[in-house]
Amino acid sequence: MDVAYAISWDDAKTKRVVRAILLMFLAALLVEAAGSLARAFPTFESVIVRSVPGEMSNASRLVTNAGGHVTGRIGLIDAVVANVPTTAVARIANNPSVIEVTPNVSGHLDSSSFNATGDVDSMYSIEQRDGARAYWDAGYTGQGVGVALIDSGVAPVNGLSASGKVINGPDLSFESQNSRVQYLDTYGHGTFMAGIIAGRDNNVDTVNPNDTSDFMGMAPNSTIVNIKVADALGETDVSQVIAAIDWVVQHRNDRGMNIRVLNLSFGTDSTQSYALDPLAYATEQAWKHGIIVVVSAGNGGPNTATLADPAIDPYVIAVGAADTNGSTMVSKDSPASFTSTGDGRRNPDLAAPGVHVVSLRDPGSKVDNLFGGTATVASRFFTGSGTSEAAGMVSGAAALIVSQHASISPDQVKALLTGTVAQMRGPVNRRGNGELNLASALNASVPQSVQSFTDSTGTGNLEGSRRGDNVVDQNGSALAGEQDIFGNNVNTAALAAAEANGRAWRGGRFNGSSWSSNGWYGSSWSGSSWSGSSWSGSSWSGSSWSGSSWSSFGWDGSSWSGNSWSSGSWSGSSWSGSSWSGSSWSTETWS
Numbered sequence: 001m002d003v004a005y006a007i008s009w010d011d012a013k014t015k016r017v018v019r020a021i022l023l024m025f026l027a028a029l030l031v032e033a034a035g036s037l038a039r040a041f042p043t044f045e046s047v048i049v050r051s052v053p054g055e056m057s058n059a060s061r062l063v064t065n066a067g068g069h070v071t072g073r074i075g076l077i078d079a080v081v082a083n084v085p086t087t088a089v090a091r092i093a094n095n096p097s098v099i100e101v102t103p104n105v106s107g108h109l110d111s112s113s114f115n116a117t118g119d120v121d122s123m124y125s126i127e128q129r130d131g132a133r134a135y136w137d138a139g140y141t142g143q144g145v146g147v148a149l150i151d152s153g154v155a156p157v158n159g160l161s162a163s164g165k166v167i168n169g170p171d172l173s174f175e176s177q178n179s180r181v182q183y184l185d186t187y188g189h190g191t192f193m194a195g196i197i198a199g200r201d202n203n204v205d206t207v208n209p210n211d212t213s214d215f216m217g218m219a220p221n222s223t224i225v226n227i228k229v230a231d232a233l234g235e236t237d238v239s240q241v242i243a244a245i246d247w248v249v250q251h252r253n254d255r256g257m258n259i260r261v262l263n264l265s266f267g268t269d270s271t272q273s274y275a276l277d278p279l280a281y282a283t284e285q286a287w288k289h290g291i292i293v294v295v296s297a298g299n300g301g302p303n304t305a306t307l308a309d310p311a312i313d314p315y316v317i318a319v320g321a322a323d324t325n326g327s328t329m330v331s332k333d334s335p336a337s338f339t340s341t342g343d344g345r346r347n348p349d350l351a352a353p354g355v356h357v358v359s360l361r362d363p364g365s366k367v368d369n370l371f372g373g374t375a376t377v378a379s380r381f382f383t384g385s386g387t388s389e390a391a392g393m394v395s396g397a398a399a400l401i402v403s404q405h406a407s408i409s410p411d412q413v414k415a416l417l418t419g420t421v422a423q424m425r426g427p428v429n430r431r432g433n434g435e436l437n438l439a440s441a442l443n444a445s446v447p448q449s450v451q452s453f454t455d456s457t458g459t460g461n462l463e464g465s466r467r468g469d470n471v472v473d474q475n476g477s478a479l480a481g482e483q484d485i486f487g488n489n490v491n492t493a494a495l496a497a498a499e500a501n502g503r504a505w506r507g508g509r510f511n512g513s514s515w516s517s518n519g520w521y522g523s524s525w526s527g528s529s530w531s532g533s534s535w536s537g538s539s540w541s542g543s544s545w546s547g548s549s550w551s552s553f554g555w556d557g558s559s560w561s562g563n564s565w566s567s568g569s570w571s572g573s574s575w576s577g578s579s580w581s582g583s584s585w586s587t588e589t590w591s
Helices: 009-040 056-065 086-093 123-129 132-137 189-198 238-251 278-288 366-375 387-404 410-419 438-442 462-466 492-500
Strands: 044-051 069-074 079-085 098-103 146-151 166-171 223-228 259-264 292-296 317-323 350-353 357-360 381-384
Touching: 044 056, 044 086, 056 069, 056 079, 056 086, 079 086, 086 098, 123 132, 123 357, 132 387, 132 438, 146 189, 146 238, 146 387, 166 238, 189 223, 189 357, 189 387, 223 238, 238 259, 238 278, 238 462, 259 278, 259 387, 278 292, 278 462, 292 387, 292 410, 317 387, 317 410, 350 387, 366 381, 387 410, 387 438
Parallel strands: 146 223, 146 259, 166 223, 259 292, 292 317, 317 350
Antiparallel strands: 044 079, 044 098, 069 079, 357 381
């Protein structure tokens, strides 16, 4: 017998439940299918994988093992460019041999859209949060203070080309014999640093703390004393840097100089104690001659057991890099992923912003050609990350303090900076005492401070300072052992004694012995004074720089070809290779 069946309310509810279950089951099938498709056809993204020094080959293996492939290598920063599955990016970034993984993208803001007030890592924002503009508002802008910058030179871009803004000291680089690039920055690092420390747009007559449209560095009315030691590859030798430091000590009080601050934004992985190391000793002697020496802590990352040399010397100011993490609140800052870690006894003294900092671009330089597509901002600016940038912030801060307290000693400046910091996140062996806080330093009393550490003797060896980061000639022969760049033997004990008395250079010779009688022949020294355009106050007059490209004369090694340097065993050689690879300017990240 057929029975008519009418669907009740309860039956309809049952149907809805069944339908919901079926839909959930279908959704699960779709998710599983999507996962299978993703595994079979993963999405890729282009990234730059920056490894710890010497681990670039391991970075390549990580990419390959993750199913990606390497598309290029950037030896300057121990990095590979690669296409990797999106799902593998975090895994690669967390590997101990990797410092960071950043997107390999182009398309930064153009000149019509860049707004410094909206970028937490612009100099405007940094100067607001760390108090530099509070100093300006009180009338202290670095006026009358010379900041010596031992680096890769300075290019006459807007912000650094006004009369008297940059004074050229000696060019001790491998390019010094090429008159077309003497003093100039073929690499790009020195210009970037000079902008952070003392940049001031040429149209600015009066520094206004409320100015949001013009570029200005930390101490916009200070003067950069440019001592070039590095070439277009960022390469130099420890002997050149020591000679540059010695020149700064000798000429600190020359007319129009008043060098009170020395910025050293580089470091080596020295194998010897600061108490012996000749590079650390040279910086310590500068400190004891009244110069505030600010040094980058190093870019070795969280697994380093010590700071870089010469930041290892406890007298000088060692600066670690802080990451703003996209916030304007210092309390949310943390140590940058790359900043070096102290050993618990010698830690960074303080930190300053050092991630994605916006400063002046050097068009046509090596860095610009390598990273201009990803690091250029508003056509005339560049972004960079490193403890170099952080050191530049503190050098500018020191110049501001000196403009407020003319007779302050280096020990007092260090005590003032470290005693007025703002608190940030992170362990003390990476952040130091805290983050730079000039707003607090402005109204603080100058502390009575005299540091007392074991003095360095400088009687160690140059090769220990280099730690295998040796410049090589065109035949692959390395400059090694106790030799300067001319192949002359260097007696570090005699050098130390001469530096202690401020007389390492005399008549173009080092003490008549260690630096040969032909030392620096044909370049920097004429008697005991620099014979170039250093004292004219118009550093860039007659410069051949085109403002757009270095063309072929900047990087071809021609400055060391021929017989320009006939006094040493390297005559006729052009320098190349990996000098200071992974431990100096080449460890900066430009993105």
